[in-house]
Amino acid sequence: ILNVEQSPQSLHVQEGDSTNFTCSFPSSNFYALHWYRWETAKSPEALFVMTLNGDEKKKGRISATLNTKEGYSYLYIKGSQPEDSATYLCAFYNQGGKLIFGQGTELSVKP
Amino acid sequence: DTAVSQTPKYLVTQMGNDKSIKCEQNLGHDTMYWYKQDSKKFLKIMFSYNNKELIINETVPNRFSPKSPDKAHLNLHINSLELGDSAVYFCASRDRDLNTEAFFGQGTRLTVV
Numbered sequence: 001i002l003n004v005e006q007s008p009q010s011l012h013v014q015e016g017d018s019t020n021f022t023c024s025f026p027s028s029n030f031y032a033l034h035w036y037r038w039e040t041a042k043s044p045e046a047l048f049v050m051t052l053n054g055d056e057k058k059k060g061r062i063s064a065t066l067n068t069k070e071g072y073s074y075l076y077i078k079g080s081q082p083e084d085s086a087t088y089l090c091a092f093y094n095q096g097g098k099l100i101f102g103q104g105t106e107l108s109v110k111p
Numbered sequence: 112d113t114a115v116s117q118t119p120k121y122l123v124t125q126m127g128n129d130k131s132i133k134c135e136q137n138l139g140h141d142t143m144y145w146y147k148q149d150s151k152k153f154l155k156i157m158f159s160y161n162n163k164e165l166i167i168n169e170t171v172p173n174r175f176s177p178k179s180p181d182k183a184h185l186n187l188h189i190n191s192l193e194l195g196d197s198a199v200y201f202c203a204s205r206d207r208d209l210n211t212e213a214f215f216g217q218g219t220r221l222t223v224v
Contacts, residue, residue: 032209034213038152043115044154044201044213046212046214049209049210049212051209051210087152091213096167097142097159097161098159099156099159099205099213100156101155101156103151103152103153104153
């Protein structure tokens with residue numbers, strides 16, 4: 001059974017706060033780790049795809065790190081804005097070709 | 112010009128009916144997926160096709176049958192619909208390159224009454 005766990009399940013922050021979420025995944029048979037942003041009534045959209053241990057990626061105020069040996073990834077949002085409110089999903093891609101999603105972290109940013 | 116398109120967007124049908132959901136991608140991707148979104152918004156993988164061939168079939172009832180006439184299309188046919196089949200179904204596609212992300216359709220909300 002392939003389990004991808006995300007924490008916390010939900011997060012409420014004030015505008016301007018910085019925040020981070022965790023994604024843990026199996027460290028064996030690793031191919032790639034994806035992060036997606038999923039707004040209500042829309043489809044998930046990719047933020048990052050990371051494949052190498054130690055990878056760090058950044059897009060504006062959002063960044064992510066990857067540790068494949070211990071099986072975790074962090075997503076950071078600096079200076080949260082109300083438009084950052086969404087569910088953030090991570091997904092683990094393994095050698096069997098499965099793209100397995102975590103249950104997501106629901107972020108709410110209050111003005 | 113939508114990259115991954117699903118039809119219909121909404122589907123309301125009675126128990127026992129047979130229905131299909133269509134998915135098409137114009138990205139030239141080799142791999143396509145079907146996911147079911149449960150009540151907690153969790154995306155559970157159902158099927159994966161690579162270049163028209165089934166590579167992943169999770170523990171999905173036999174009433175669900177995917178069909179891929181070509182690598183740009185992956186349709187989902189559901190026989191004898193049950194109340195528990197009500198959910199949002201998402202189609203996705205990705206390239207064979209491991210460094211690329213999946214692209215999702217807009218989802219099909221299926222309601223069985």
